[in-house]
Amino acid sequence: MTKDRLLAFSDGVIAIIITIMVLELRPPEGHELADLLPLFLIFLSYILSFLYVAIYWNNHHHLLYLVKKIDGRIMWANMFLLFSLSLVPFATAWLGESHFGKAPMLLYGVTLLLPAITYNVLQKTIFTIDNPHHELLKQVQGGKKERLSIAFYALGIVLSIPLPLVAFMLYSIVALMWAAPDKRIESLLSQVSDE
Numbered sequence: 001m002t003k004d005r006l007l008a009f010s011d012g013v014i015a016i017i018i019t020i021m022v023l024e025l026r027p028p029e030g031h032e033l034a035d036l037l038p039l040f041l042i043f044l045s046y047i048l049s050f051l052y053v054a055i056y057w058n059n060h061h062h063l064l065y066l067v068k069k070i071d072g073r074i075m076w077a078n079m080f081l082l083f084s085l086s087l088v089p090f091a092t093a094w095l096g097e098s099h100f101g102k103a104p105m106l107l108y109g110v111t112l113l114l115p116a117i118t119y120n121v122l123q124k125t126i127f128t129i130d131n132p133h134h135e136l137l138k139q140v141q142g143g144k145k146e147r148l149s150i151a152f153y154a155l156g157i158v159l160s161i162p163l164p165l166v167a168f169m170l171y172s173i174v175a176l177m178w179a180a181p182d183k184r185i186e187s188l189l190s191q192v193s194d195e
Contacts, residue, residue: 042096077125084114105160
């Protein structure tokens, strides 16, 4: 399989994930702006989930840009990432509909942690293949941002039952950390384009 086919398939799955999330948004029955207030938490959970999916799409694209060889191991690791991302619409809908309930917040945290784990597995799988940018790819793995993200997810999961709003804030902080372009990736991409 070529890298382009894998990217196109992944792009299609991610587009469907985003479509499912937006289809879960229902307009209010009333005709006043005040009728939107009960939907605030639903919309807030949608925004955060959309941001997460967009971050993974962006990082996935950059990661695969540096890859020359695709084999079955990479394809399966990629499928596990897509599977974990496909759970986001369900967790997002339950979280919003429950108005940030404790159990939904717990599930939401686990659902955000899963793509972080599977993305890491995809990276490690790519590193095992003889790719020309192997050394460059190693530079983006396991940095401070990655470790801090996992710690915030874990803390958010633990706090989701006693303090669900604090858990949501922790998940939001992780998203904001990753929303800014990763200077390591930008540097690697410029190194590759200079070659």
